[in-house]
Amino acid sequence: MSLAVVYSRAQVGIAAPLVSCEVHLSGGLPGTSIVGLPETTVKEARDRVRAAILNAQLEYPQRRVTVNLAPADLPKDGGRFDLPIALGVLAANGRVPRDALDGCEFIGELALSGELRGVHGVLPAVLQATRRGRRVIVPRDNAREAALVEDADVRVADSLLEVCAHLAGRIDLPRAEGGGIDDGRASPLPCLSDVRGQPHARRALEVAAAGAHNLLLVGPPGTGKTMLASRLPGILPPLDEHEALELAAVRSVAGHDTDVANWKQRAFRAPHHTASAAALVGGGTLPRPGEVSLAHHGVLFLDEIVEFDRHVLEVLREPLESGRIAISRAARQAEFPARFQLVAAMNPCPCGYAGDPSGRCRCTPDVVARYRARLSGPLLDRIDLKLEMPRVAHAELRDGVVGEDSGTVRARVVAARLRQLQRAGKPNAWLGNREVERDCALDARQHALLDRAVDRLGLSARAYHRVLRVARTLADLAGSGRIEEVHLAEAIQYRRFGG
Numbered sequence: 001m002s003l004a005v006v007y008s009r010a011q012v013g014i015a016a017p018l019v020s021c022e023v024h025l026s027g028g029l030p031g032t033s034i035v036g037l038p039e040t041t042v043k044e045a046r047d048r049v050r051a052a053i054l055n056a057q058l059e060y061p062q063r064r065v066t067v068n069l070a071p072a073d074l075p076k077d078g079g080r081f082d083l084p085i086a087l088g089v090l091a092a093n094g095r096v097p098r099d100a101l102d103g104c105e106f107i108g109e110l111a112l113s114g115e116l117r118g119v120h121g122v123l124p125a126v127l128q129a130t131r132r133g134r135r136v137i138v139p140r141d142n143a144r145e146a147a148l149v150e151d152a153d154v155r156v157a158d159s160l161l162e163v164c165a166h167l168a169g170r171i172d173l174p175r176a177e178g179g180g181i182d183d184g185r186a187s188p189l190p191c192l193s194d195v196r197g198q199p200h201a202r203r204a205l206e207v208a209a210a211g212a213h214n215l216l217l218v219g220p221p222g223t224g225k226t227m228l229a230s231r232l233p234g235i236l237p238p239l240d241e242h243e244a245l246e247l248a249a250v251r252s253v254a255g256h257d258t259d260v261a262n263w264k265q266r267a268f269r270a271p272h273h274t275a276s277a278a279a280l281v282g283g284g285t286l287p288r289p290g291e292v293s294l295a296h297h298g299v300l301f302l303d304e305i306v307e308f309d310r311h312v313l314e315v316l317r318e319p320l321e322s323g324r325i326a327i328s329r330a331a332r333q334a335e336f337p338a339r340f341q342l343v344a345a346m347n348p349c350p351c352g353y354a355g356d357p358s359g360r361c362r363c364t365p366d367v368v369a370r371y372r373a374r375l376s377g378p379l380l381d382r383i384d385l386k387l388e389m390p391r392v393a394h395a396e397l398r399d400g401v402v403g404e405d406s407g408t409v410r411a412r413v414v415a416a417r418l419r420q421l422q423r424a425g426k427p428n429a430w431l432g433n434r435e436v437e438r439d440c441a442l443d444a445r446q447h448a449l450l451d452r453a454v455d456r457l458g459l460s461a462r463a464y465h466r467v468l469r470v471a472r473t474l475a476d477l478a479g480s481g482r483i484e485e486v487h488l489a490e491a492i493q494y495r496r497f498g499g
């Protein structure tokens with residue numbers, strides 16, 4: 001029989017559906033065709049595979065070669081199917097034992113010389129294959145990310161010849177090394193003890209960390225907004241295994257290197273305000289994840305947020321609400337996870353000094369209002385914590401009290417987060433309205449307080465629920481089972497800027 005089947009995996013979002021690569025040899029004019037609706041890049045695979053087989057001093061069949069990548073309706077692109085196609089051709093021709101292919105999956109691009117090259121998105125493929133109990137053979141370039149998957153049987157190869165020798169039982173391919181995974185080697189993050197003064201902003205940052213709330217920092221230049229925001233990852237709880245793998249899968253698909261030593265650290269993504277909508281949410285003919293997905297389970301920092309294009313900010317609304325982003329380009333659909341925590345920073349007015357005691361701001365109220373209106377209401381609504389930061393006097397910058405370090409704050413954050421996970425299985429910022437009603441009960445006095453605030457500040461219904469979520473986080477930080485009046489009052493404080 002001159003039919004061989006080799007298994008591999010495609011990439012759709014961060015999923016890795018199985019693809020079987022069927023190769024059939026038949027009589028007729030020698031030539032190779034690839035079917036299964038592949039993209040042009042897969043057609044290029046035909047030439048690469050042929051050259052690689054010949055350059056490896058192996059025999060390319062002088063017959064009609066038909067390659068079918070099934071299922072046909074999956075998008076398939078990139079060189080990832082080169083290796084399985086080549087092995088299929090060799091197996092169909094009797095040059096590789098067919099039964100050795102059982103229980104294995106293969107991914108890798110071939111150079112014309114027959115060397116193996118790394119591809120994007122190997123991690124999701126290894127995860128899926130491992131769930132199926134299959135061994136995966138990957139190019140050396142992808143060994144580190146593949147090794148992140150626990151209990152995986154991943155073998156690393158440098159060339160087509162090596163893979164053939166392995167399948168023939170002549171050599172044993174080395175396992176992908178997992179030795180690099182060690183949280184102890186994680187590089188240190190910037191520490192909160194560098195920040196002088198700003199007790200309110202420090203407090204808001206801790207609250208944001210504890211409940212995964214979105215945060216807006218408003219203040220004149222040089223008050224430490226950027227400095228503070230970059231210290232958020234250092235006080236967040238480390239990623240758990242599942243979260244870390246999800247983020248690593250996004251990074252793998254985006255073609256970013258796997259930072260094995262730091263893989264449990266939360267991401268901190270700070271795209272520039274000139275970033276396009278596609279860079280932010282993802283895109284491309286083969287959809288790739290954007291900044292919102294690279295910030296999955298971590299922090300998306302938008303510095304000078306009003307300088308971002310309005311349209312670009314609008315696209316953030318979907319992921320802010322659902323934690324996911326759907327991208328459709330032409331016939332292609334992909335969905336990526338995007339459960340990030342937004343931290344935004346802005347000046348209070350175009351010159352930056354509105355409200356500054358120096359009185360140097362000359363912006364008219366009209367100009368200030370228009371400047372702030374660049375942040376749309378719906379986006380502002382989704383930011384739980386808003387804080388105006390005053391300038392810190394030079395003397396205080398020099399001699400001011402040095403606050404707690406990140407480790408101390410993080411311990412409180414972790415404890416508060418644990419309460420939330422035990423109660424609702426998620427951080428407070430993600431509670432649905434039903435869950436808010438269940439977990440954030442108020443007594444009559446507290447209701448009256450909140451009603452007054454809603455009237456006075458003109459809060460929307462969404463903002464109302466967000467106040468309750470923040471109050472819940474403040475209670476969790478205080479170790480309190482119930483929301484107390486102080487928690488509610490503090491939560492209301494954080495909504496004063498622009499609704």
Ligand SMILES: Nc1ncnc2c1ncn2[C@@H]1O[C@H](COP(=O)(O)OP(=O)(O)OP(=O)(O)O)[C@@H](O)[C@H]1O
Pocket residue numbers: 194195196197198219220221222223224225226227228345347392397
């Ligand atoms: N509270 C602070 N404690 C210690 N250093 C500070 C503080 N605030 C500002 N600095 C110093 O000032 C520098 C500028 O701070 P940062 O860039 O965070 O300000 P910013 O509010 O983001 O300003 P801009 O509006 O211009 O972006 C920091 O690198 C830091 O050295």
Ligand SMILES: [Mg+2]
Pocket residue numbers: 225226227303345
């Ligand atoms: Mg800044």
